[in-house]
Amino acid sequence: xxxxxxxxxxxxxxxxxxxxxxxxxxxxxxxxxxxxxxxxxxxxxxxxxxxxxxxxxxxxxxxxxxxxxxxxxxxxxxxxxxxxxxxxxxxxxxxxxxxxxxxxxxxxxx
Amino acid sequence: xxxxxxxxxxxxxxxxxxxxxxxxxxxxxxxxxxxxxxxxxxxxxxxxxxxxxxxxxxxxxxxxxxxxxxxxxxxxxxxxxxxxxxxxxxxxxxxxxxxxxxxxxxxxxxx
Numbered sequence: 001x002x003x004x005x006x007x008x009x010x011x012x013x014x015x016x017x018x019x020x021x022x023x024x025x026x027x028x029x030x031x032x033x034x035x036x037x038x039x040x041x042x043x044x045x046x047x048x049x050x051x052x053x054x055x056x057x058x059x060x061x062x063x064x065x066x067x068x069x070x071x072x073x074x075x076x077x078x079x080x081x082x083x084x085x086x087x088x089x090x091x092x093x094x095x096x097x098x099x100x101x102x103x104x105x106x107x108x109x110x
Numbered sequence: 111x112x113x114x115x116x117x118x119x120x121x122x123x124x125x126x127x128x129x130x131x132x133x134x135x136x137x138x139x140x141x142x143x144x145x146x147x148x149x150x151x152x153x154x155x156x157x158x159x160x161x162x163x164x165x166x167x168x169x170x171x172x173x174x175x176x177x178x179x180x181x182x183x184x185x186x187x188x189x190x191x192x193x194x195x196x197x198x199x200x201x202x203x204x205x206x207x208x209x210x211x212x213x214x215x216x217x218x219x220x221x
């Protein structure tokens with residue numbers, strides 16, 4: 001059981017570039033989440049999904065898009081990266097109340 | 111708007127002592143509250159969940175209290191060990207299975 005995995009672990013982008021972060025879980029969880037974590041701030045929810053084919057906006061969705069074509073995968077896209085999107089991104093999955101987190105992706109936008 | 115506040119400063123304690131962390135919230139009526147542990151460079155790990163109708167929960171050396179009148183949770187680590195050094199996150203949840211997190215409190219246990 002790998003749990004929740006994230007790809008890539010690190011990435012540096014230039015302003016305006018695009019990229020996709022991949023999250024995969026092997027626990028058959030219905031719910032999946034994307035968060036960003038910035039110094040001095042709590043984890044903030046970007047988008048989430050309550051099942052395959054469904055997505056919804058979280059607290060800070062602007063500048064991001066997501067897709068959940070398969071139950072085990074949740075993709076986070078940045079269409080045109082901005083320096084304000086420099087952060088550590090965490091994916092999580094869960095059944096109901098408890099969430100299981102991936103190791104994170106450290107993204108720097110120059 | 112919702113606000114979740116944890117101890118604003120880091121906590122440094124001697125091995126064997128009890129660490130007490132606070133989580134206060136406003137403009138929120140959570141159905142449950144959770145505590146997570148986060149080590150540097152890693153994702154948070156779930157520790158404990160306490161529901162709105164529960165006053166106290168224990169798990170090994172960990173104890174959590176939840177006072178919905180005061181809008182506060184206390185998290186205790188008893189007989190602390192250097193391996194307990196980490197950042198601890200408070201998270202509030204409701205029946206839509208989304209969580210709102212505090213910024214965390216960093217605990218350092220000195221040997």
